Amino acid sequence: MFSDERSNTISKQALNFPVGLLINSPKRRLAKLGRKTSNGSVQSSSSDTTTRSNESTGVRQPAKNKIRRHNNRLSTVFSRGPHLKDNQSDEDSTVADRMHLTDDPSELSMQISAPGVLKIFGSEISTGANYKSVLATSHSSAQELVKEALERYSLDKAEAGAYVLCDVIGRLGEEHQWKTECFRVVGDNEKPLMLQSLWKPKEGFSRRFEIQRKSSVEEKAAKEKDTVTAGINAQARKLQKIRSRGASVFIEGDLNSNFSLWRSLSEVNLSVKSKDPQKNGKSLLLEDLEPEVDKEGQCLGIEKEETESSDDNTTQYSIHPPFELPYFLLLQGYSYRQDFVIYLMSGLTHVFGRCSENSTGEDEERIKVDILLSAPDILPRHCSVRRLESSSHCEATKKTVTLVKPLHGANLTHNGIPVKEETQLQTGDLLGLGDFYLFMYKDPTAPSAGQRPSWLTSPMTDLDGTVACKMCGSSLLGEADRKTKPSHRKSVHRLKDSNGTDLSLTYDSIHEDQLLNKVINMTDPKGDEPKLSPAFLLCLCIQHSAGSFELSDFRRLLLRIASLVQTVMWEKTKELARIQPEIVKQDPDKLSLLSIKELIPGLQPLAFWMSNSIELLHFIQQEVPKLLLWGEEGGEIEDSQVSATRSASEEAMTVLEEVIMFTFQQSVYYLTKTLYTALPGLLDSNPFSESGQLCVPDGVNHILEILKETLQLLNQYEVHSEIASQLFAYLFFFTNASLFNALMERGSGGGFYQWSQGVQIRANLDLLLDWIQGIGLGDLALDFFHKLSTAVNLLATPKQNLLQASWLSLRSEFASLNPAQLHHMLREYNPGRPCPAGWSPTPEEAEPAMRMADVLESFDNHPPLILPCSSFHIELGRPIQDLRLLSQLSRIREFLCSLKQSSPVPSQQYEELWPPPRF
Incomplete structure (x- = not known):
């Protein structure tokens, strides 16, 4: 029996239950926030650290807590504030902090006080991480340990082929900094513990096992191989140069002897051409066939004596092309x-x-x-x-x-x-x-040698007034843009329309801030414009900046976009909070809530920016690397520039993830508040008319109205289908837990648990599930409504069948109910009369059946929020299907033309009036 005080506590818990949203991304490890513990909290890993770019100060976080790449967790689905809790993990510590526990200082991966535990260091795969502990025996192979270590680093075991275990020898230097002397890749079938017991490092050195990327190890091996073979291949390369020069520079003896060719001093070690063509050719051959330094000096001396302008630097580096x-x-x-x-x-x-x-x-x-x-x-x-x-x-x-x-x-x-x-x-x-x-x-022998090349044509003017090359279509930068020309190559990947034509949005860097503000504010979330307009136009801005501006400007753009999206989302959330009625001060238990019709206009901006943030996050994560082409292809980019750009991308993705999580959380918060007031109708309504016909009662219809409006909202704002299904999963989870707990409360005191009541509730629940099945979420709903459906089936079982059943048969038939829940329903099914002897719990389950704390369902076991990894609307090379987006592109081009026609602000004056943020 539940007391009145207990009932009020249960109602308040259902109305304000704490639920933390976890966020995981199957393809992007940086979106994985941590592991779920038994009490529903999120435990983060010390290895999941975030490298912040210098540009991070350009992003302003409206919330009090700073955004973190990892260790971020929403404190509650049903709290209005955006404050996030960060759980610190003390699992991993530095080598210096634990050196006093290690019995053998030469073996950093083992500790005699903890046998069977092997420490695997992984700072290379996760910046800032020290080590992860895995269980190992003398029979454990390196490949098995790699898979376990990847799991401990929150990575996928399926990627084990991309990593190797290395036996690393080194020493601890000043301030306990590890310095590697040499390393060896451990074979997949080798036994690390056996290897460790048979071979010890030299005195003064220590061993530790590291997990490294296979590509990194191969790169290191290739560099060492190049160093070793450099001397061996020197002569071979010299022969190649001789052959190359002989094939491309010199002429067979039967050619006209008056041929002459001047080469630069840096290439053939000759200052100028000899006056005698024959002697000049002979000196060229001497340089190639006699590569010794002293002979080269003699050749240079001979040439210098035979020319009058050897000291003229201009002559030394001039080249006269052949003319025959x-x-x-x-x-x-x-x-x-x-x-x-x-x-x-x-x-x-x-x-x-x-x-x-x-x-x-x-x-x-x-x-x-x-x-x-x-x-x-x-x-x-x-x-x-x-x-x-x-x-x-x-x-x-x-x-x-x-x-x-x-x-x-x-x-x-x-x-x-x-x-x-x-x-x-x-x-x-x-x-x-x-x-x-x-x-x-x-x-030079052709008649058309002096004519204009066929490819050299006059430039053309683009639709937005940009001057472009007529042959390749690339824009010709103006004087102001030449100062910001990119140091990286232009990508061949482009956004395209339905006809396969490349889409572009060309703008000057001085107009970037005005352009971004226009894109963010030009679309009314409640209007008729295409809902993905901001994401589409911002992706075009990213595409243009990646191919036209410096990487520093590109980093600023990414951070600026993330900051603007976060700010506008924050303002829309505060507007919704202002229209939501507060709890009446005189009676805190009485809550005045908006109806679903009144709530939907406030949720529209949240769905709008959630949908656009999902597209932007995917574009920055998957498409930006294609635009920049960094890596081996972009060797002209400095490593520091690439690293800073990657850090800025991570920073922008962190902010966009936060926007997605927060808009999702707020949507669940307000929808479940409204849904809570409608759920009791499913337990009280009679779906049968006087003639016995089945119809949808008002109690079920109110619930269906909320779900229908939610579905229409998500479809109208083109929220990703995976995110939409997860939002419904939260609603199903809340509905199941709330109705089940209400059913347990109703039964306290007797009279409610009757066969007729169970049949009505069963019919109402079937009406709800039939509608859910019609929208394609039937399988998802069955998983979440299983507990409630089992309890209702128990009530709808004829009384004669229940009286003949035993505890063991009931436990088998209604296995979803735990002993306490089943015992509670049986005890309250026939109040005032002794229960049948067969309903008594078995001795093994007698104690669990009496635990009243286990009767109610917890709201902590909610599903995680998983970011999608496919089926996006905006992708490079994929045609844009919504033609209305092209009209938005035309509008923004007209806006840019108006900016150019107005009196331009010189770049120096522009920076004085609107200085860029300091990075």
């Missing part, structure tokens, strides 16, 4: 040390191919490459160039045709257009090989 044979002029190369300026076409056929540092002269002879290039994307035989004389009956009209052909599907462009078949070259044409090399073909 065609050649390729290097416009952009890959290696300053190995690339030449001019590649001469001295024969009828020449093959371009890759120069491998590990190849020998015999290998080059086998693949028959005439011109060696060093970029990694050049194939061993990349393309061939041949010269043919066109057939003609008249000897006087004979002319030579130059043809280029890609080999083995190589990446080759002719005047910016990809080449798949053999194509004719004209003098002045541009030939691109891979992503790095760009040549201009010149034939």
Whole structure:
């Protein structure tokens, strides 16, 4: 029996139960906040630390608590404030703090006081982490320990193939900083504990086991291999240079002897061309065939005596191209040390191919490459160039045709257009090989040698007034933008419309803040505009900044976008809180709530920004790396710039995650408050008419109205389907727990638990589940309503069947009810009369059946919030299906045109009036 005081406590608990929202992302480990403990709290890991970028001060957090990348947890679904709790984990500590517990200072991964526990260090896979402890035996293999360590670092075991266990030898230096001397990769089937017992490090050194990325280990091994083999391959590389020069610079003896070519001093160690062409050619050969330093000095001395302008720096670095044979002029190369300026076409056929540092002269002879290039994307035989004389009956009209052909599907462009078949070259044409090399073909013997190249056309003006190249379509930066030209390559990935045409939003950096404010505020969440307009336009801004501005400007843009979205969401949440009636001060137990019709307008801005934040988070997480192309492809970007940009991206994603979590939490908070007042109708309504027909009573209809309005809200604002289903999961979870606890309370005192009452509740519950099944969430609802459905089935069982049943049979048939819940319902089913002897709990369950604390359902076992990883509306290369978004793009372009037509503010004056935030 529950007292009145107990009943009031239960009602207040259902109305304000504490539920923390966990957030997990299957594809992005940084979104995983921690592990769920037995009491429903969230325990974070000390290894899950966040590297903040210097730009983090540009983001303003309206809440009192600062946003954290990990260890963030919503304190309650039903608390209005945004305050978050951060649980600290003291699981991991530094080596210095625990050195006094280690019996053997040479073995940092073992501790005799804790046998069977192996410490695996992982600072490389999680910055700031020290070690994680895993259980190990002498039979545990390295591969098994890697999987356990990944689980301890909150990573997926399926990624074990990307990590290896390393046996690392080093020592602790000053301030207990670990310094690695050497390491060895432990084989997958090796036994680390056995290895540790059989072999000890040298005195003064210590061992520890580390988990490292396989790619990082391979990179370190490759660097060491390059260092060791550098001396061995020096002569081979010299021979390659001799062959390359011989193929591309020198002319066979039967060619006209008056040919001359000047090379730069930095390439061939010659100051100027000799007056005697024959002697100059001889000195060139001497430099290649006699590479000793003293002989090179003698050659330089001879050349200096034979020229009158050897001390002229301008002459030293000038190049005179050949005038009797065609050649390729290097416009952009890959290696300053190995690339030449001019590649001469001295024969009828020449093959371009890759120069491998590990190849020998015999290998080059086998693949028959005439011109060696060093970029990694050049194939061993990349393309061939041949010269043919066109057939003609008249000897006087004979002319030579130059043809280029890609080999083995190589990446080759002719005047910016990809080449798949053999194509004719004209003098002045541009030939691109891979992503790095760009040549201009010149034939001084051709009649059209002095004509304007076909690709050199006048620029065109874009729709928004931007001047763009007519050949490639890229914008031509103005004087103000030249100062902010990007240091990274432009990506080929673009947003596209339904026809596959690239979409772009071009703007000047001085207009960026005005543009962002316009995008954030131009769409009314309650209006008829497309709901994903802000995310679409902001993604276009990110796309333009990634390809047109410096990385520092790009970082500022990401942080600025996240800050603006967070601020506007915060303001909309405060507006909703102001219209929600407060608890009447005279009677705190009496609550005045908005109806669902009154609540939906306040929830619309939350759904609006939740939907847009989900798209923005995905775009920054998955698409921005494609725009920047950092890594090996973007080698021209400094590592510090890449690291800072990644940190800024993480900071922006953290803020957007917080926006998603908070809008989700507030939506659940207000919807469950409204739903709570409608739920008792399901227990009290009679779904049967006087004629015995089944109909939907008002008590069920009120619940259905709330669910229908919620579904319409989520569909109207294009909230991701996975997030929408999870929001309904929270509503189902709350409905099940609230109704079950109310059912337990109603039975206290007797009279409510009757067969007729159970049949009515069963029919009402079936009406609710039928509607849920119709919207495609039937399986989800069955999981959450299982406890309530089992209790209702017990009440709807005929009394004669119950009287004949035993405790064991009832426990088996209604297994979802724990002993205390089943005993409570049986005891209150027939009040005033002794219960049948068969209903008595067994001796093993007699004590659990009397625990009154186990009768009610807890509100702590809520489902986690999992971020989606697929099926987004805005992705690079995926056509934008909503044509209304293109009209929004036209509006924002008109706004930018109006900014340009107005009197522009000089960049220096602009920074004085609106200084950018300090990073």
